[in-house]
Amino acid sequence: MSAHVGTQSLVGDARRRRRRGVNGGSGAFYAFISPWLIGTVLLTLFPLGYALWISFTNWDGISPSQNWIGLENYADALAEPQMWASLQRTGLLAIAIVPVTICGGLGLALLLNEKVHWRSGLRMLVYLPAIVPPVAATLTWKLLFDRDSGAINGFLAIFGADAVSWMTGNTVFIVLIVVMLWGIGAGVLINLAALQDVPAELHEAARLDGANAFAAFWHVTLPSISPVLLFQVITTTIGVLQTFVPALLLSPANGAAAITAVPEANRIFMVDVYAQYFAYSRYGYASAMLWLFFLAILVVTVITFKVSGRTVFYAVDPSEEGKKK
Amino acid sequence: MNIQKHVSRRSLLGGAALLAGFAATGGALTGCSASGAGEAAKKSAGLTIMSKANEITKDVIGAWNAAHADVPITLIEDDPTRLNAMLAAGTPPDLVRGFGATSTANVASRGLALNLDSYVSKSSALNDSELHKINDVWRWDGKAQGAGARFGLVKDWSQDAMFWYNTEAFAAAGIPLPTADKPFTYDQLLDYAGHMTKQSGGKVGQYGLFTTAPTIEAISSMLATSGARAFNDDLTKADFTSPEAMRALQWHVDVAKAKVGYTLADPNPDGWDWPPFDARRIAMAGAGYWFGGAVAQNPKTAKFARLAPAPMMGNKRVSPTTSATGYWISAKSNMKDEAFAFLEWYVAGDQGKTRAQSGWGLPAVTSLSSELPQSQPYQADAFAVQKNEEQYLQVISFSPYAQATAVSAAIANLFPRTVDGSLSTAQFADQATTAVNELLKQGMELAGKKG
Numbered sequence: 001m002s003a004h005v006g007t008q009s010l011v012g013d014a015r016r017r018r019r020r021g022v023n024g025g026s027g028a029f030y031a032f033i034s035p036w037l038i039g040t041v042l043l044t045l046f047p048l049g050y051a052l053w054i055s056f057t058n059w060d061g062i063s064p065s066q067n068w069i070g071l072e073n074y075a076d077a078l079a080e081p082q083m084w085a086s087l088q089r090t091g092l093l094a095i096a097i098v099p100v101t102i103c104g105g106l107g108l109a110l111l112l113n114e115k116v117h118w119r120s121g122l123r124m125l126v127y128l129p130a131i132v133p134p135v136a137a138t139l140t141w142k143l144l145f146d147r148d149s150g151a152i153n154g155f156l157a158i159f160g161a162d163a164v165s166w167m168t169g170n171t172v173f174i175v176l177i178v179v180m181l182w183g184i185g186a187g188v189l190i191n192l193a194a195l196q197d198v199p200a201e202l203h204e205a206a207r208l209d210g211a212n213a214f215a216a217f218w219h220v221t222l223p224s225i226s227p228v229l230l231f232q233v234i235t236t237t238i239g240v241l242q243t244f245v246p247a248l249l250l251s252p253a254n255g256a257a258a259i260t261a262v263p264e265a266n267r268i269f270m271v272d273v274y275a276q277y278f279a280y281s282r283y284g285y286a287s288a289m290l291w292l293f294f295l296a297i298l299v300v301t302v303i304t305f306k307v308s309g310r311t312v313f314y315a316v317d318p319s320e321e322g323k324k325k
Numbered sequence: 326m327n328i329q330k331h332v333s334r335r336s337l338l339g340g341a342a343l344l345a346g347f348a349a350t351g352g353a354l355t356g357c358s359a360s361g362a363g364e365a366a367k368k369s370a371g372l373t374i375m376s377k378a379n380e381i382t383k384d385v386i387g388a389w390n391a392a393h394a395d396v397p398i399t400l401i402e403d404d405p406t407r408l409n410a411m412l413a414a415g416t417p418p419d420l421v422r423g424f425g426a427t428s429t430a431n432v433a434s435r436g437l438a439l440n441l442d443s444y445v446s447k448s449s450a451l452n453d454s455e456l457h458k459i460n461d462v463w464r465w466d467g468k469a470q471g472a473g474a475r476f477g478l479v480k481d482w483s484q485d486a487m488f489w490y491n492t493e494a495f496a497a498a499g500i501p502l503p504t505a506d507k508p509f510t511y512d513q514l515l516d517y518a519g520h521m522t523k524q525s526g527g528k529v530g531q532y533g534l535f536t537t538a539p540t541i542e543a544i545s546s547m548l549a550t551s552g553a554r555a556f557n558d559d560l561t562k563a564d565f566t567s568p569e570a571m572r573a574l575q576w577h578v579d580v581a582k583a584k585v586g587y588t589l590a591d592p593n594p595d596g597w598d599w600p601p602f603d604a605r606r607i608a609m610a611g612a613g614y615w616f617g618g619a620v621a622q623n624p625k626t627a628k629f630a631r632l633a634p635a636p637m638m639g640n641k642r643v644s645p646t647t648s649a650t651g652y653w654i655s656a657k658s659n660m661k662d663e664a665f666a667f668l669e670w671y672v673a674g675d676q677g678k679t680r681a682q683s684g685w686g687l688p689a690v691t692s693l694s695s696e697l698p699q700s701q702p703y704q705a706d707a708f709a710v711q712k713n714e715e716q717y718l719q720v721i722s723f724s725p726y727a728q729a730t731a732v733s734a735a736i737a738n739l740f741p742r743t744v745d746g747s748l749s750t751a752q753f754a755d756q757a758t759t760a761v762n763e764l765l766k767q768g769m770e771l772a773g774k775k776g
Contacts, residue, residue: 061409062728063435063771082738146594148528148606163527168591252592256405260734261592264741278406279734280764281727 055287062281073288083289086272087296089173093268094240096177101236102229105187110217112188113195123192130186138249141179142167167252173265179246187232194228195221223313230308234301241297244270269293371397372663375411375418376652378402380480385676389667396663405730412437419658420667425462425477425649426721427542427729430560433465434725434772438476438653444665445475450673455690457482462649462720468559471720477653480672481686483613484714485647486546486635488535489620493629494521494608498533503633505713511547511576511638514609518585521608532601534586535611536593539577539740540733541761542647545721547573551639560724561769563732563761565754573638574743574754581744589737590744602626609633613646614711618685620703632707634714644717651689687711726768727761735760 030037055073059066077083112123129137144151145166153163166175198221206216222229247268253261260279262271273293276286374381378400386398401407403422411417423432432438445451459482466473495502498520503509509517518533537543544565545555553569556562565574580586586607587593595601598610599619603626610616610630620630635644651672654664670676673690681688681696684704688694698704723729736757743753 058767058770060728060767060771062412062431062437063768064437065771065773067770153528157526165527165591167594252594252596254596256730257596260730260737261589275734278409280731282767 051287051290054284055291057284059283060281061277061283066284069284073285074292076285077289077292082267083269083272086267086269089265089267090241090243090269093173093177093180093243094237097180097240098233098236100181101184101187102232104181104184105232106191106229108184108188109191109195113192123188126188127185130183130189134183134245135249137182138179138246141175141182142250145175167250168263170265172250172263176243176247176250176266179250180240180243187236190228190232191225194225198224226308226312227314230304230312233308234304237300237304238297241293241300242270243268244274247271248274371399372420372660372667373399373401373418374420374422374652374667375401375408376403376420376422380422385671388676389670392670393663393666396660396666398667415657417655417657419660419664420652420654423477423651423653424647424729425460425479425651426645426647427723428653429463429465429470429476430723430725431728432653433474433476434467436656439656439658439661441475441478441654441665444661448665448669450669451478451690455673455692457687457689457691457694459646459649459687459718460651460689462646463651463653465725470722477651478668478672479649479651479689480677481615481680482646482649482651482689483615483686484635484644484711484718485542485613486644487613487710487714488633488636489602489610489612489616489630490633491602491605491608491629492631494531494533494605497521498608502631505634505710508634508642509636511636514636515576515579515583515585518580518609519583522585524584529584529606531605532586532607533609534580535607535609536587536598537577537580537611538589538733539574539736541723541729541736542733543577544570544573544736545723546635546643546645546647547576547638549643549645549719549721550635550637550641552641553639554721556722556724560722561726561765561774563724563758563765565736565757565761566751569639571750571754574757575750576638577740578743578750578753581740588744589740602630614707615684615686617698617704617707618683621684621698621701627701627703630703632703632710634710635717642717643719644714645719645721647721650686724765724768726766726772726774727764731764732761735764 054066056068056070057066058069058073108126112119112126116122143149145153147153147163147165147167150166152166156162156164164171166172202220202224203216206220211219247262247266248258248271250266251258251262256278259271259275262275267275269289273286273289276282276289381398381400386400390397401418408417408421417437421432423429429438445453445456456478460475460479461471463477463479464471464473464475490503492502495517498517500517500520514534521531521533523530541555548554548569551569551572553567555565555570557564564570577588581588581590584591586609587601593601598607598612599616601607602610603619603623614632617630617632620627637643652668654661654668658664672688673693677688677690677693678696680686681693682698684698684707688696697708699708724732738760739748739753739756742748743750748756
């Protein structure tokens with residue numbers, strides 16, 4: 001009996017402690033996260049839900065009324081060749097940008113991680129383009145590629161080449177790629193930080209085992225920084241898929257006319273979405289496009305994670321991290 | 326303290342729901358308070374104007390605030406996206422800048438703009454006898470533009486199919502100068518532009534023609550000279566497959582293929598014609614009288630710049646306005662009286678007089694016409710050409726079921742493929758008709774009409 005009373009008392013104490021914990025500890029927890037949570041609800045979840053609602057209507061953005069049309073916008077988008085063309089261009093852009101950004105960033109980081117003269121200055125020079133405002137960088141490139149007065153054509157003229165109309169036709173896609181690769185220095189910084197975090201004793205052990213530089217890189221450095229590389233692959237891919245500003249800035253027109261003047265070669269997905277919203281006033285259709293794109297990015301991200309499971313090395317298993325030993 | 330172990334998934338979700346509810350309730354409460362004390366709060370906030378900072382300048386705002394301290398101005402930079410958002414939220418600006426030629430039907434038929442008739446009938450500065458007939462572009466009778474109630478007022482205007490030309494470029498190419506009474510045809514323009522275009526090594530030294538684009542405004546202006554129209558009588562359908570419309574489209578394609586001016590296939594890097602015209606990189610600039618304000622900035626350019634009448638595609642002389650920039654007052658404004666008072670002050674008062682004297686457009690009230698600049702030769706010439714041109718002014722009705730930018734974008738989308746030969750002009754016309762009619766159909770559905 002007394003044992004039973006004792007057990008009851010312990011259980012009661014535990015419940016009281018748990019209640020106190022919930023009321024006290026979680027209160028502080030929610031107080032700390034509330035700015036983020038309120039921001040997420042108001043600035044992310046609500047707009048997402050609103051865009052989802054609009055995607056089922058034919059709203060034009062200005063009319064006081066909107067009609068429910070079900071999945072018609074989704075069906076239209078999937079049947080629209082222009083949407084598939086813009087998706088294809090976006091995919092091409094990702095294929096052109098992501099590998100070069102990741103590999104180039106890593107290569108530069110490896111070079112800048114060596115003990116070379118002027119290392120700090122070189123690091124600063126490589127990183128400098130990443131801190132130039134994208135608008136300034138893009139407009140500068142636009143001037144450099146100008147057909148009639150740009151430096152690129154001036155350089156080509158030295159070799160007797162005719163001026164190239166870089167900003168029209170398919171060549172403007174090359175300009176877009178150049179503009180986007182200009183900011184490769186941001187990845188260099190992340191890779192440098194990761195490289196400096198690789199335990200020196202691992203390299204020492206590899207050297208003692210007779211590994212040459214490439215073998216040490218392949219078997220020690222690369223696995224050690226693979227989680228950082230995965231992070232870059234995912235964020236760069238998502239960033240490239242959502243590219244909008246450089247393509248818009250490379251438009252030959254300014255102001256409200258800029259979006260419709262974007263050359264066809266640069267009509268990537270987000271440009272198409274923006275045009276549907278604000279040039280064609282097809283808010284419902286554009287919202288449907290965005291939701292389809294969201295699903296596509298989700299699929300790409302999941303595939304990347306699945307593939308990376310076999311290639312990324314974690315010093316601590318992420319599924320085990322944080323668990324009580 | 327280890328907070329993490331005290332938070333279960335259930336309590337996390339519960340807390341999140343509580344916060345979300347709080348946030349939503351907070352939003353609702355904010356809405357309640359806004360609607361409750363709305364009018365008083367709005368009045369104290371003053372007039373909200375959506376316009377361009379280079380038009381409603383700090384000086385303009387300062388002058389207004391000095392005379393109307395109780396109605397301060399808040400300027401919102403002209404931004405169609407933001408306007409849509411403000412309309413959707415039910416809090417539009419009190420005054421909105423717009424192009425009367427293409428936005429009247431749209432904002433009037435949707436009930437967004439205030440009917441100004443009662444204000445105009447009582448106004449001493451902006452009454453029917455004072456207002457220039459250009460203000461008719463802001464009239465809408467439910468079926469067509471040009472008649473019915475007034476839903477906005479022009480601030481300055483021009484006949485936008487006119488163009489400016491470089492007399493020296495014309496003389497160098499041996500081309501006769503256009504005169505006020507005998508406009509060029511579009512075919513002549515194309516031919517003359519070819520003679521004045523200078524290219525070498527893939528670089529363009531000078532284009533002969535002004536920047537062109539097959540916008541709905543440009544096509545409508547061309548069609549008007551043939552007595553034709555892009556829209557049907559009730560403005561519910563567009564047709565670009567008529568012989569006249571096909572001819573207008575073909576002209577734009579010919580210009581792009583001939584490479585005698587900036588087009589959508591070879592866009593103007595400056596975005597408008599003043600910089601290349603001033604730098605003698607184009608021999609013609611596509612703009613009406615207002616361009617004289619820019620010409621005044623450079624005495625060298627003022628020596629060779631002259632204004633020409635609107636070219637003709639057919640035999641009927643028509644010189645429309647495709648903008649008639651002005652303002653409409655929001656039907657939901659709490660400051661309608663103050664907004665109209667601002668229009669009186671800005672359009673017909675000292676501000677209007679100053680603008681007229683600058684040459685940046687023609688005044689919207691007849692009493693200010695005498696203020697237009699005529700001291701320099703180019704100004705006197707432009708004044709005379711403009712005075713003659715005014716008799717050919719015509720209001721071209723635009724459909725209320727789509728926005729002009731959307732219609733023009735639908736046409737522009739097909740243009741590069743026509744220029745590179747992927748589409749024939751007939752296919753261009755056919756597909757443009759389909760695309761624009763799809764937009765009109767959507768607009769009609771929203772207006773509760775069957776397409």
